[in-house]
Amino acid sequence: MTSSRSPETDNPQWAAVDAYTLSHLHPTERANSQALQDTLTASTQAGLPSHALSPAQGKFIALHCRTMRVTHVLEVGTLGGYSAIWMASMNPQLTVTTVECNKTHAEIARANIERAGLADRIEVIEGFGVDVLVRLRGEVQAGSRPHFGFVFIDADKANNWRYFQLSMDMIISNSVICVDNVVRNGQLVDWSDSNPSVLGSREVVEKAGREPRVDSVLVQTVGEKGYDGWLWAVIS
Structure with a gap:
C-alpha cells in the first residue's frame, strides 16, 4: 500500500480500532502470525518503505480469495511480499504471481517468502510492470499459464489503468481486480492536485466507469x- 498519508490528519482511534480488533480476530497464536510479523520486521530492517497493507487489509484480501475459491492470484507491486504471504498462507490451494520492478525489493521479498515456507506457491517476477504483464498476458492467452481469479494492483499509480487493462485479459469472468490507494487522503477529488499518482487514480476510476466489461x-x-x-471491480 503506497503511502498517501497526512499524519497531521490521522485519527489515532483508527489505529486503536485496528489493534483491538486484530488482537481478537487474528491473535498471535494463528499459524501465519509469526511469518507475517517476521516479514514486516525484516522489510523494515532492510530499509523498505512502510507501504505494506495493514494486517486488516491483508486478511481482507486473503478472506476474499478464500470465499471465491481463488487458486491463482496476480499481484502488481510486491514490496516485501507481505500481502502475497497473507493470501498464500491462508489459502493452501492458492498460488501467487507477484511482479516487482525494484531489484532490491524483489530480493527481500523472496527471502521473506522463503522464510515463510511459501516459495513453492509465490512466484516473484522482477521487471517493469507493463512489460511483465504483457508477457504474462501472452502466456495466459497461449494456455501456458492459467487465468487469474483475483488481481491486486498496488504499484506505481501513474500506470494504474494500463495494469488494469492488461489484467482484464487475464482474469476469469466475474472475478475481481482491486486497485489500492485510490482515495489518497482525499486527494482524488482535490482538482488542484496534479500529482501523477493522483492523476493515475482518477484515470482508473473514470475509465473503469466507462468500460462495458466492468462493474465497480x-x-x-x-x-x-x-x-x-x-x-x-468485477470483470465480466
Missing part, C-alpha cells in the same frame, strides 16, 4: 494506514 465500486478506508481507499 470505490470503498473509502481508515485504519492504521490512515485515510485511503480501493477500487473493487
